[in-house]
Amino acid sequence: MADQLAKPVVPILIENTQPRGAYLYELADRNWIQVFPDPMARMDELVEHLATLAGKSAGGLAGKRTPGALKTDAATMQREMAEAPAMAGAPAPANDLALEEREQELDGALGDLMRDAVAPRKEASKKAEDYVGRAGSGGKPIRPLPDIPPFRYIDWLFLLPGFIGIAAWQLIVTAGGSAADTDRVVATVALLCLAFAGLYGAVVFPVRYYLRGRPVFTAFWKYMATSLMFFIAGTGVILGGLDRGYLEGADFTRYVEWFGICWVGFTVIAFLIYGVLAGQRAIKTFRSNIKKL
Incomplete structure (x- = not known):
């Protein structure tokens, strides 16, 4: 150039x-x-x-x-x-x-x-009172946003209709069954709701990590930690059902296999989205630097 x-x-x-x-x-x-x-x-x-x-x-x-x-x-x-002396007085x-x-x-x-x-660098103050919070917060420090899991209250606007739809679908499918199957239906609804929340997180969490400026590796391990929380919750439902008998005949190994498949699939979806966003940001930064040059 x-x-x-x-x-x-x-x-x-x-x-x-x-x-x-x-x-x-x-x-x-x-x-x-x-x-x-x-x-x-x-x-x-x-x-x-x-x-x-x-x-x-x-x-x-x-x-x-x-x-x-x-x-x-x-x-x-x-x-x-x-000629220099002659031009000494000239402008x-x-x-x-x-x-x-x-x-x-x-x-x-x-x-x-x-x-x-060469100016000495000043370290950032570690006192909370030295920072101004959000407008109207009275100067209180802003509470850091959670990354594990990175849920917000606004997520209920999308998750709650899905949970209600899953519960209604299961009630319609199992209508006319015996009262003994109630616990089994509740456990099934819980597992399906966990799966729906995992799919929602695979789409929303990478966008949230991107907007918060999390590096790729940091976003990855925090997403995996959040997924592990879903796995522990689902494992609790399965083991509770096996112990109390309302999931009699359920195969725990089969559950682990299906969860592993969903985990891998959701992770691929999540970081395809994160990769697209990060690539777009890199291209934008590159073009901005080219304009500056």
Whole structure:
């Protein structure tokens, strides 16, 4: 990009940022300069480097001269030196004024940059009273959102109709059965509701982790921990039914197999969604960085 625009690129490594520093070095190894770890001690070298590089670019800092206009032969230099006393009282050319202005702007920008680089970093306060909560909270600290499980109250708007529908469906299917089958129907409804909640979580949880800025590995293990909670709840229903007899004939091994299949399927769905969202964010960030460059 620098070659196409015919402009110099000068990555300046101020902090020991890895691997970002190594990436900048590979990006423009011809022009880069490192001022880490003591930027102020290398200020003169940095200014000299930038001034030299700007002088080599087309038009220099002012951006008006062309490489062909630079006169470097001895005769021209002698003539200019001879004419210098006569022009001592003349006003500086506009091009030189622009050059001085650009140099002053460069010095000011570099000064601000170096001050920020060497300024001591302040650690974030750990006192709750130093932080402002949500509007109307009276300054109380915001309670962190749970990630295991990442349910919110709004989820009941979607889960409750599903639970009611599952219960109604089971009541219709088992209508006319004996009273002894009531516990079995309740256990079946509980297992189906757990399965529905797991499917809902496979769609909603990755979006929630993404919006909260959780890294992929963190989102993965928290999702697996939440799934383990569903497994423990379902295991309790199965073992309780086997112990009390209302799930007589149920195969616990078969339950584990089905749960494993659902677990793998829901995990694939969840992280396909998370992968799409993360990929979209990466592309957006990449395009934003390209625009900045």
